Amino acid sequence: MTRREVALTGATFGDVLLVIAAIGLAAAMLYPGMRARAYERHLEAVVADVETVLEAVERVRADTGAWPERRPAEPVVRSESGALPREAAPTYRIEWRRLAIADVPEPLTDAEADVPEGLDDEDAPAPPEPSLHHLGLVSVHAADDGVLEALLGRWGMDRSFVHDTTWTLVLPRSPARVATTGTP
């Protein structure tokens, strides 16, 4: 390259290559951090979605005294973050379940079951009836362990657990009712 060519183009091949390399290096250094921040925002969105579901079911419980029925639609919330490339944004779905459990009381002791003299059997104390409760379960299905760990970190391992690719939060039992014949 001659000085005339330098004067015409303003930069040598080396100059152009240097600028391209510097831009490439800056992009390569900044991209992982940007992607990590986008992933953190995605995890925050998952937690926020679960909190939204919790607020809704708690409101139903406050109004009716019982946990709501299972939502018919399989995925309650399906969220995909636009901050990450589609293939990098972990997908997940949230489900709400109501699980019946029964408390079966201890049988009467012999002394309790004894009918005092002069009383008919009908006057004998009735055996305690089992009572039925419902637990609320919020489940998040996600193949990404990061999502599951974020949920465990938010709600703790006392109330929640991970099985396979599903995180489940157990909500306390609803008030008891006497068990009667029918689907729990």
Added chain:
Amino acid sequence: MVDGARPEASVDDAVRIEDDPVLPSRRGTSSPDERERVVAEALAHAEARDAVYRRPLADGSGWWKVALASLLLLLAAGFAVAPPAWLGKPAPVTLAAATRARGARLSLYLQARQVEAFRVVEGRLPLDLAEAGEALPGVRYLRSSGRVYQLVAVGPDGRAIVWDSTRPVPPIQREGARIPGVEGPS
């Protein structure tokens, strides 16, 4: 300057070369010799300036730029393929096997509680978990008779964790009962 081209002229020489040859200003008609001299002078001046710029730059004057650019590109490729942790890339998360095993046991416990609730209400075992109400993911239900059933989940090591209704596992029962709100008043 009138002598023609100066292919070996230096930059300093170029500075000394006047931008424009000064033509004599005089009235009247110039002679042919004088015109030829002026033309030759102008041509020589142009050729002298051209010779300065035509001189190639010293070889290797930009090699360090190419070398540095190559090094930067190599670094960029390395960061793109395997970014180090200090660039902010989060380490991949893997849940502990114990955490997953505990989850499998609690799933069995909760599912068993539901099957037992169904048995209390209906007086029989459900045909499948869907009949009991909810089938927790990853739990299989095997009814071996009208009164006995097993629940099976696969642990993180690939082994089956079994809950037998005739022989409930006390550690699992204790672990499940520790979940707040499962036992006792809400």
